[in-house]
Amino acid sequence: MPRVPYVFPAAGSDPIADAIRARRGARGLTSLDGMLLNAPPIADGWNRLLGAVRTGSSLEGDVRELMILRVAARNRAAFEWIQHEIVGRQAGLTTEQLTRIGDLRKPATPLTSGTGALSPLQAAALALADSMTAQVHVSDATFAAFGEALKAEGADEAVVRQKTVEAVATTATYNMVSRFLVALDIDDKANMPVPVPGFSEDDAAPVADPARGLVQVLGDGGCVLATRVTFHSMRAPWVVLINSLMTNLTMWDPVLSKLATAGYNVLSYDQRGHGASAVPAQPCTVATLADDVAELMAALEIPRAHAVIGVSQGGATALAFAVRHPELAERIVACDTQPASPAANAAAWDERIALAKEKGMAALADVTVPRWFAAGSAITEDVRASTHEMVARTKVAGFEAGARALQSYDLLAQGLVEKLAATRSLLVAGELDGKLPEVLASLHKDVAAKAAERASFASIPAAGHLPMLDNPDAWWAVVGPWLQTA
Numbered sequence: 207m208p209r210v211p212y213v214f215p216a217a218g219s220d221p222i223a224d225a226i227r228a229r230r231g232a233r234g235l236t237s238l239d240g241m242l243l244n245a246p247p248i249a250d251g252w253n254r255l256l257g258a259v260r261t262g263s264s265l266e267g268d269v270r271e272l273m274i275l276r277v278a279a280r281n282r283a284a285f286e287w288i289q290h291e292i293v294g295r296q297a298g299l300t301t302e303q304l305t306r307i308g309d310l311r312k313p314a315t316p317l318t319s320g321t322g323a324l325s326p327l328q329a330a331a332l333a334l335a336d337s338m339t340a341q342v343h344v345s346d347a348t349f350a351a352f353g354e355a356l357k358a359e360g361a362d363e364a365v366v367r368q369k370t371v372e373a374v375a376t377t378a379t380y381n382m383v384s385r386f387l388v389a390l391d392i393d394d395k396a397n398m399p400v401p402v403p404g405f406s407e408d409d410a411a412p413v414a415d416p417a418r419g420l421v422q423v424l425g426d427g428g429c430v431l432a433t434r435v436t437f438h439s440m441r442a443p444w445v446v447l448i449n450s451l452m453t454n455l456t457m458w459d460p461v462l463s464k465l466a467t468a469g470y471n472v473l474s475y476d477q478r479g480h481g482a483s484a485v486p487a488q489p490c491t492v493a494t495l496a497d498d499v500a501e502l503m504a505a506l507e508i509p510r511a512h513a514v515i516g517v518s519q520g521g522a523t524a525l526a527f528a529v530r531h532p533e534l535a536e537r538i539v540a541c542d543t544q545p546a547s548p549a550a551n552a553a554a555w556d557e558r559i560a561l562a563k564e565k566g567m568a569a570l571a572d573v574t575v576p577r578w579f580a581a582g583s584a585i586t587e588d589v590r591a592s593t594h595e596m597v598a599r600t601k602v603a604g605f606e607a608g609a610r611a612l613q614s615y616d617l618l619a620q621g622l623v624e625k626l627a628a629t630r631s632l633l634v635a636g637e638l639d640g641k642l643p644e645v646l647a648s649l650h651k652d653v654a655a656k657a658a659e660r661a662s663f664a665s666i667p668a669a670g671h672l673p674m675l676d677n678p679d680a681w682w683a684v685v686g687p688w689l690q691t692a
Contacts, residue, residue, distance in 0.1 A: 212240030267297030273335035280339040283384035284398040308402030327355040432482035433475040443512030447474040448520030454481025460678035479604020490607040492615040496526035517541035541634040546616040571597035584668040585676035627656035636669030
């Protein structure tokens with residue numbers, strides 16, 4: 207419900223309210239106006255600004271509304287979307303284009319043919335609005351593309367400058383509007399999914415999760431990645447967490463508070479095809495997954511991580527990150543993973559992919575979760591059940607993309623041992639996780655032979671494949687102190 211009561215002065219009793227009525231026309235005062243009128247000077251300034259943006263701008267109506275709608279989708283502002291979908295349609299936006307604009311699982315890159323096709327100018331405006339809203343900082347290339355699209359439609363330099371300022375002002379203004387709407391729960395729509403045409407509630411839900419603070423950043427090749435930042439302070443060191451195959455960023459919840467209490471800023475995210483992240487359009491490799499980490503760090507302006515921590519597929523990603531981006535992390539923690547794909551694993555992955563396609567991810571969860579948490583694990587039944595649900599809710603295509611990446615990689619051949627010897631590395635395995643403790647102990651031995659003071663290995667008692675889930679206290683007892691070692 208609204209955080210503050212609405213105020214609706216009678217016509218003729220309040221000059222500011224009457225000025226807003228004059229701009230609104232037959233529509234009259236809205237619930238947004240009723241909220242603003244609690245603070246008359248703000249309402250007056252707001253009315254003047256919005257009037258200038260909506261009716262004083264030279265931007266084409268379809269371009270203006272497209273940018274406003276993208277902001278609404280990004281900020282989960284259902285009220286804003288509902289109001290401007292009507293205006294957008296009047297300006298010529300089609301249902302297919304509206305679906306394209308509201309689909310945050312697809313990148314804001316030019317799409318000039320096929321369903322939901324956008325003109326070059328529309329596509330450039332979408333990219334500009336998306337970058338401003340999701341990342342704040344906008345690249346020179348994005349501005350240049352918008353200017354070139356305007357020139358292609360006959361705009362001279364003066365018009366390009368004017369419309370660029372108008373486009374930025376429009377996006378900035380409606381970011382303000384959406385934040386005001388959502389914070390004060392205007393019209394009881396703060397928790398309502400944005401009603402993008404053609405979307406079910408399940409489609410819309412991953413766009414944002416206020417309870418978890420999800421934001422989304424474009425990954426390599428335009429694959430949208432869902433991220434979560436747990437912020438401590440501007441000076442706090444950063445830790446990056448990388449989830450396993452068939453899970454999502456919530457798998458770190460049992461240890462997230464421990465990291466936050468220890469004074470770290472934490473970046474966690476859903477790997478490609480998992481959780482709220484998009485399924486990659488192109489084949490997925492361990493190298494691509496490692497590059498995603500670097501791109502997310504760049505997008506969030508994290509110059510160097512104190513530690514990059516991954517488990518299972520995320521552990522392979524962390525090791526690949528050490529190979530490909532050694533300058534971006536002081537420490538690497540790889541849990542329950544392997545430095546290279548055993549040849550025998552290829553057939554096993556094929557079998558699991560076939561099972562998921564034939565019987566669904568729930569069937570795969572039925573055989574996977576008992577393997578992850580073997581007899582003797584300290585896992586609680588609640589965590590076992592939530593993990594089963596995570597696996598069952600993973601997209602089949604996302605699982606297959608990740609599994610294919612794990613079928614054939616060899617980081618040893620790419621100098622992994624030398625890279626780990628040049629940084630600080632901690633290799634961790636649940637003691638119940640089959641051969642993996644032995645595999646990681648062997649890798650540790652090779653790294654320690656080159657730099658004993660930089661390499662560590664630990665086996666977590668009463669833990670299987672995801673030790674931060676089935677024995678988080680024991681996992682933290684190892685990882686926490688190691689993160690603070692000199």
